[in-house]
Amino acid sequence: MQKQNKLKVLTNPRLTEAAAIIEKALAQRRTIIVVGECKVLYSGRAKSTLEPGERILIIKEDGSLLVHRPIGYEPVNWQPSGSVFHVQTKADVVEVHAVRQKPRENVRVLFYEVFMVSALSLNDSGEFSLYASxxxxxxxxxxxxxxxxxxxxxxxxxxxxxxxxxxxxxxxxxxxxxxxxxxxxxxxxxxxxxxxxxxxxxxxxxxxxxxxxxxxxxxxxxxxxxxxxxxxxxxxxxxxxxxxxxxxxxxxxxxxxxxxxx
Amino acid sequence: MQKQNKLKVLTNPRLTEAAAIIEKALAQRRTIIVVGECKVLYSGRAKSTLEPGERILIIKEDGSLLVHRPIGYEPVNWQPSGSVFHVQTKADVVEVHAVRQKPRENVRVLFYEVFMVSALSLNDSGEFSLYASxxxxxxxxxxxxxxxxxxxxxxxxxxxxxxxxxxxxxxxxxxxxxxxxxxxxxxxxxxxxxxxxxxxxxxxxxxxxxxxxxxxxxxxxxxxxxxxxxxxxxxxxxxxxxxxxxxxxxxxxxxxxxxxxx
DNA sequence: ATATGCATGTCGCAC
DNA sequence: GTGCGACGTGCATAT
CATH class of the missing domain: 3.40.1350.10 (Trna Endonuclease; Chain: A, domain 1)
Incomplete structure (x- = not known):
């Protein structure tokens, strides 16, 4: 069954395992979902810090990034498509670093603990139609x-x-x-x-x-x-x-x- | 370990299982992530249809809803916080229906297949600071x-x-x-x-x-x-x-x- | 490339 | 509640 290829999920992985999955999924341009405790730093057009807490990180095939808190419609931090990613595993932290070139902007997500990490190959060619107002x-x-x-x-x-x-x-x-x-x-x-x-x-x-x-x-x-x-x-x-x-x-x-x- | 409470994940569940988890998580006001093949209908200020494809659905504790395609920074469909949810299991479809009251808007997500469903209890009190506004x-x-x-x-x-x-x-x-x-x-x-x-x-x-x-x-x-x-x-x-x-x-x-x- | 206007804009704050 | 402005607005298009 090719579901195996479509979907990989680990729950409560060690940080090194999580980092490995993320790096591999980035290389394969798969969609990534990470749930865990993290801190987020942004700098670019403005600058922001988000102190540690439990959030959802999504990285899409096109190089867009979203950090969602458990409350609120909007992402607390993000990066648009075309961003370039680096993953770094330090002592007790996995850092996902997303760089946008123009304008130059950085988002760093530092995970202290990962509850779930998932790599997905999503196939979506469905047409979207918005009807007129x-x-x-x-x-x-x-x-x-x-x-x-x-x-x-x-x-x-x-x-x-x-x-x-x-x-x-x-x-x-x-x-x-x-x-x-x-x-x-x-x-x-x-x-x-x-x-x-x-x-x-x-x-x-x-x-x-x-x-x-x-x-x-x-x-x-x-x-x-x-x-x-x-x-x-x-x-x-x-x-x-x-x-x-x-x-x-x-x-x-x-x-x-x-x-x-x- | 109380990670059990924090996190529930099922991969490739039957639709009835997925529906059960979603309904329970909604009742408990937990954060929900569903990955699967779905169709989405929106009507309200405007109207839209999204033909079947593989996407990520997020429902948050505050009653906000996001449907993300594998491409693009923005959600293709959404509902802001405070929406009310109904889950209906029909023959081969699980329908998640989110209603916003004012203005009256409906988003219906119809899942034909679920690759992963996850219910999360996220704890996030970290302060967010944006500089230089x-x-x-x-x-x-x-x-x-x-x-x-x-x-x-x-x-x-x-x-x-x-x-x-x-x-x-x-x-x-x-x-x-x-x-x-x-x-x-x-x-x-x-x-x-x-x-x-x-x-x-x-x-x-x-x-x-x-x-x-x-x-x-x-x-x-x-x-x-x-x-x-x-x-x-x-x-x-x-x-x-x-x-x-x-x-x-x-x-x-x-x-x-x-x-x-x- | 920059400039302009729209958005299911959303969000916050004042009245 | 309603109105108004800001936003890391994003986005699509005409210039």
Missing amino acids: EKEMHRAILRKPSLLEEGFTPISYEKKVEPGFVDVYGVDKDGKLVVVEVKRKTAGKEAVLQLARYIDAIKAKADRELRGVLVAPGLGKDVQRLLVTLGLEFKALDPKKCAKVLKKDQNAKLETFFEEGK | EKEMHRAILRKPSLLEEGFTPISYEKKVEPGFVDVYGVDKDGKLVVVEVKRKTAGKEAVLQLARYIDAIKAKADRELRGVLVAPGLGKDVQRLLVTLGLEFKALDPKKCAKVLKKDQNAKLETFFEEGK
Whole structure:
């Protein structure tokens, strides 16, 4: 069974044993987990000391390092990927020294006792997808207006119109004004009523024909009827699709595309 | 030996065994490490999926959760401290579900195979000290005003002046008021403009001659010109030097040195 | 290479 | 609780 290769674990090893495993795993670029009592010294952009206590050290294949205390989401000390490691066994201490080149930074983890050391060969090719937030959906539509419909041209976004902010604002292929309300999740009737309020507010100011389009991955149960009653439209759009659009060209400076005023 | 209590490790356990250990460790508020093949789903402020692969899951005593891939400094998924956990064993899957209340967020980790599971009782009371933060630079200047310039006498610090807080506030050797803005890193133009806003705000209140001094280890590219244009000054100061000054007299409670009001 | 803006940012502190 | 700024922020991208 090749589990043997995947995983090596020692509990309460002698320090010399632990050091040997760590050094070998570093050479083989395996992932390392060490649990034990240690002190940590950092110097670089700033400087820190962490007095002895029991923590978890993780060293990854790519040369990143994490020291985690038993409390708190963030690592207390770390080193980003690409760090270079040295292991030194002194009298009663194993020192793991991680060096980052630019900027020059050092993290030294000194183990006085090791409760567990583990060397792992992890195989992870699973795709990670982060779906868009609502604001990202706005940006995606501005980036690629055809997501809304062919011929749509955005004019402004997050425009103040008194009840609040209109998500996206533009002109369709016939020159008709279009007000767009975006929702990341299935839209309920609040979304429809919100859009209706914007439409009314804008109509009151400029008496011009308007289209209102609700953009969301889906519509709630009785929302369809309400939408039609109010003369509004619906366009299905998946946040995932937006994320994909943005991936191509992520930080277009939309702030400069449209003047805030108009 | 009470190492037994500190540490429990199983390698290649059956899923039901792994689930049992995780549930027990959660109940006892111990730190948990699980290594195995899993899929991860997140939904909350945004939404993400992570297809199956081999990763490290850490759950800490305080209810924080981390999922680490074998590459990368940052966790691919996480949940901050205070999350509530549920473990469910289905047919061929163990699901760890972490819920954060506010904002409402869910992370589900579904294990198809567990290579190692470990429950730990970590004891960590070691003090962590970070040197040379921006606030410590303030304190260093208050401690040793000559770091700014000879004859400088601080009056107040972190004083509210409407756009925000002035870092340090004092009088120079000629009795002229000095407003000091401190940056730990090379100062950009935002720092200069921030200082200028403070100066303007204070001038508006008390029509008295003011000097504005930007303190930082260095100045950004075109910042020098802007500084001069606005009639402000620059004083180079290294955070590390500040740390050294503070080391001499570490726990002076500067809060009591100056009354907040004046 | 540096500069700019975003992040499931997180965290701490003041109001 | 809510808001605001700092962070060894990290990270991705445009210049």
